Amino acid sequence: MTLRSRYEQAVRDLQARVAEMRRDGLSSEAIARSVHAERRRLAVLFKRLTPEPYRTRIYARTLAVYGSEDGPSIAFLRAQGKSWEAIIESATRPGPMIGSGGERADD
Template identity: 45%
Template sequence: MQWLKINLSPFLLVPFFVWDLEAALAFTGAPAVLRALLARRLAAAGGADIVVVGAKATGPVDKLPPLRQAYVDEVNSLSEISLSMRAAGATPEQVARQLHQTRRELGVQYNDLTPPDKLVEIYERNLRVYGDKLGLSIDWLRAKGKSWEQITESASRSGGKDLGF
């Protein structure tokens, strides 16, 4: 709590219409997992009118289709699993592998609910970019030089901007 008080107090003094929590915490050096957890808790407690994690709001926020929003919410919640695993003493590799596997399972679950034309688009993109219809694999990420911590962090981000999300 002391860290928050020291590092966030300059941001709390400025009357922003939109408080970009992600930028404020990134600026102060907070880990991404902490940033995501704090944003969720703040939003749940009604502590801010708008909480944006991962992007800065500059105008009206586009609403995602309900199925996509449900997927994004579940993917974002994976950061809490990461915190629990770390607190229980799991290694960075164990955390990364578990979160990555859970993320892929979520992808399969939501792919089964995705309209067929959109699913074809998603699979084609994933095959083209990652060589796997389900998207990123641990082997692909490691071959690209990603650390276990980076894999853990990416597992709790939904992505899909190039697909219009």
């Protein structure tokens, strides 16, 4: 399994966490804040594991788009008009693959 596929799976696995939190009756805001924080943690971890020169390209793209190498903050997403549900959905969807010749723009 490649580093990228491990990252994508870890992000998709957050969907189970969302389902569990919904069953527990947590609010959409609480769920969004929790999975967003975990998604950012995963992003930081996997970026550190990414070899150069790809890591630098990923950081540059993320900084250009979100103003932070770690990805969008909750404040950034809310300022963009994202609902708590939209934040939940995006936190459980892998972002674009950047810098390895397989660029995607689906985020």
